[in-house]
Amino acid sequence: MDPVDIVPLTRSLVDIDSTTGREGECGRWLADYLRGRGWTVLEQRVDETRFNVIATAAGVVGADAGRPGASVTFSTHFDCVPSFFPSRVEGDRLFGRGACDAKGILAAQVSAAEQLRRDGESRVGLVFVVGEERGSDGARVANEAARGAGARFLINGEPTDNRLGLATRGILRLKLRATGRAAHSSFPELGESAIDKLIDALIALRAIPLPVDPMLGQTHYTVGLIGGGVAPNVVSPSADAEVMFRTTSDAAEVRSAVAPLERIVAIEHVLEVPPVRLTTVPGFETAVFPYTTDIPFLSAWGEPLLFGPGSIHVAHTADEWVSIAELKAAASHYVTLARALLAQ
Ligand SMILES: [Zn+2]
Numbered sequence: 001m002d003p004v005d006i007v008p009l010t011r012s013l014v015d016i017d018s019t020t021g022r023e024g025e026c027g028r029w030l031a032d033y034l035r036g037r038g039w040t041v042l043e044q045r046v047d048e049t050r051f052n053v054i055a056t057a058a059g060v061v062g063a064d065a066g067r068p069g070a071s072v073t074f075s076t077h078f079d080c081v082p083s084f085f086p087s088r089v090e091g092d093r094l095f096g097r098g099a100c101d102a103k104g105i106l107a108a109q110v111s112a113a114e115q116l117r118r119d120g121e122s123r124v125g126l127v128f129v130v131g132e133e134r135g136s137d138g139a140r141v142a143n144e145a146a147r148g149a150g151a152r153f154l155i156n157g158e159p160t161d162n163r164l165g166l167a168t169r170g171i172l173r174l175k176l177r178a179t180g181r182a183a184h185s186s187f188p189e190l191g192e193s194a195i196d197k198l199i200d201a202l203i204a205l206r207a208i209p210l211p212v213d214p215m216l217g218q219t220h221y222t223v224g225l226i227g228g229g230v231a232p233n234v235v236s237p238s239a240d241a242e243v244m245f246r247t248t249s250d251a252a253e254v255r256s257a258v259a260p261l262e263r264i265v266a267i268e269h270v271l272e273v274p275p276v277r278l279t280t281v282p283g284f285e286t287a288v289f290p291y292t293t294d295i296p297f298l299s300a301w302g303e304p305l306l307f308g309p310g311s312i313h314v315a316h317t318a319d320e321w322v323s324i325a326e327l328k329a330a331a332s333h334y335v336t337l338a339r340a341l342l343a344q
Contacts, residue, residue, distance in 0.1 A: 004111035014096035070125025074109035076157035077132030101315035105157035112334030139297035146300035165306030170275035191235030213248035
């Protein structure tokens, strides 16, 4: 089998619109492409139109208990954020939605896996999921396919500028909900302002010490959404704000730190993704990353590593691009990583 040419593969993937929710066509193309190169491919259904693409070189896919599957698995996602725009190449830069996050990464992983296979290594697998950009529904389903397959290491790809991740932050989303009593604003003493309570709570939040981790640093947060009130001349009966913490330790620590706010507002739990400590291999530049990935949902695929070409700073932009030289370098780094892990 010929070596994989990363640029045309990336462009073929980028040119199929796979904005989250519409990944079906891209998944079919990818599954056919891998079958054509001799991979055993499972199209793992996630909903009526969307599926993950899971492939092994060993001919064993999914929870086939008792049979050895891939012990090193490359993974990333093939859904993209909006808006779709097709590929183009200018010098060393490959532009297009998903070029950086994460179709270029996917192509580099396929290229690496193919090189390993050409060298006679059959203990490699591929897990390409849908839905990473909105709730990780693909990864949650993909976790089921790993059970009993003997997976030891997961090399997950997200843009890390070709550095190995040491750790990623988690997420805790909380909704602060204030309740008041409506009144005509000419008699504010007859009402109770929910907006005032919410403001008090948000100001109090600023003074609350949040957990600090030696590796990941200070927990920080964003008040990303705020709403409330009914009209300019009505004392507000209700108000709420959604606060997103980027956690560095167990989210329970944040929850107990903010618990005193419950004297003013109700606190609702919206979503939690834990921070992750990653496995590393000597000889690579390393860094910590403030974002979360699919890794917490792919826990059955073995010890996680995080590595990928491209910068997170261009990932979701209107002019997304990736360096072609970096894509090619990533493929050989992926080979090195896999060999080091397979030798363990
Ligand atoms: Zn991504």
